[in-house]
Amino acid sequence: MEKKYYVYIHKDKETGLVVYCGKGSNFRYRGQNSRREEHAVMMKEGRLEYIILNYFEDEKAAYDFEEEITAVYKKINQCELNISIGRKPCSETKMKLSKILKGQKRGIEARNNIKRNHTRSKSKEVLLYNKEGILLKKFRSAREAGIYATENGVCSFGWVSRSLKTGEQTKGTYDFPIKGYRFIYSSDKMN
Numbered sequence: 001m002e003k004k005y006y007v008y009i010h011k012d013k014e015t016g017l018v019v020y021c022g023k024g025s026n027f028r029y030r031g032q033n034s035r036r037e038e039h040a041v042m043m044k045e046g047r048l049e050y051i052i053l054n055y056f057e058d059e060k061a062a063y064d065f066e067e068e069i070t071a072v073y074k075k076i077n078q079c080e081l082n083i084s085i086g087r088k089p090c091s092e093t094k095m096k097l098s099k100i101l102k103g104q105k106r107g108i109e110a111r112n113n114i115k116r117n118h119t120r121s122k123s124k125e126v127l128l129y130n131k132e133g134i135l136l137k138k139f140r141s142a143r144e145a146g147i148y149a150t151e152n153g154v155c156s157f158g159w160v161s162r163s164l165k166t167g168e169q170t171k172g173t174y175d176f177p178i179k180g181y182r183f184i185y186s187s188d189k190m191n
Contacts, residue, residue, distance in 0.1 A: 003055035005062035007069060010081075011049040012042070018073050019048070020081040023059075023066040039081045124185045128154070131169060131180030138186070145183055154181050 008029040010020040020039060022028070029050050032040045042048050053069065056062040073079040123141035128149075130136055139145040142164060146157040155163075155170040163170060163183040172179035 003057050005056040005059050006052045007054050007056075007062055007066045008050060008052045009069070009073075010039075010043075011051060013047055013049050018078045021066060021070040021073055021079050022082075023062045036081055036083070124187060126160075126164065127184050127186050129182045129184070131182075136181075142183075149181075149183075153178070 005023060005025050006029070007021070007023050009018045009022075010029075011017065012019050019042070024031075029052060030043075032043050035043065054065060056065065067085050070079050070082055070085045074082070074085065123143070126139040126142050126145040127135055128137045128139070128145065137148070139148060142160060146160040149155050149160050150157055153176060155176045156173070159170045159176070159181075160183050162168060163181070164185065167182070167184065170176070170179055170181045
């Protein structure tokens with residue numbers, strides 16, 4: 001089996017210190033994409049020596065080795081460009097984030113932005129009617145209607161979609177015995 005993963009380090013040519021440890025494949029050890037600005041500058045200026053420490057067939061084994069090596073270098077104040085140890089944020093990163101975010105609460109605008117971003121921009125408002133034609137609830141999207149319907153015993157996701165497409169009322173099933181609900185887009189007319 002071909003060994004396609006490796007763990008590498010970047011050493012500062014001037015000081016001899018290891019500034020970064022990573023896991024990669026192909027030419028990642030030389031790639032400048034997805035690097036911190038300081039790291040990319042050092043690479044562009046040719047100030048780093050690239051050393052591949054070990055090759056692996058299994059990606060998990062490579063990640064485990066990377067975590068082990070990075071932790072060792074972090075203990076001796078090296079790997080300063082690593083913001084994580086393997087796939088886990090390192091303690092310095094956690095402390096920096098904690099200081100930045102300490103005591104901050106999301107404002108109304110931020111909460112509204114999060115809500116807005118979690119609803120697809122092209123989604124249409126969906127209305128839920130009972131069999132008597134009484135409006136029961138409004139939803140921002142078909143997805144939201146489907147989640148509500150399954151969680152509240154109205155019908156399955158599939159029936160929400162079917163009702164929206166065909167205009168049919170839901171039929172009772174073993175999991176959802178109550179029938180007669182109808183989902184329509186607010187832009188459509190109720191027949």
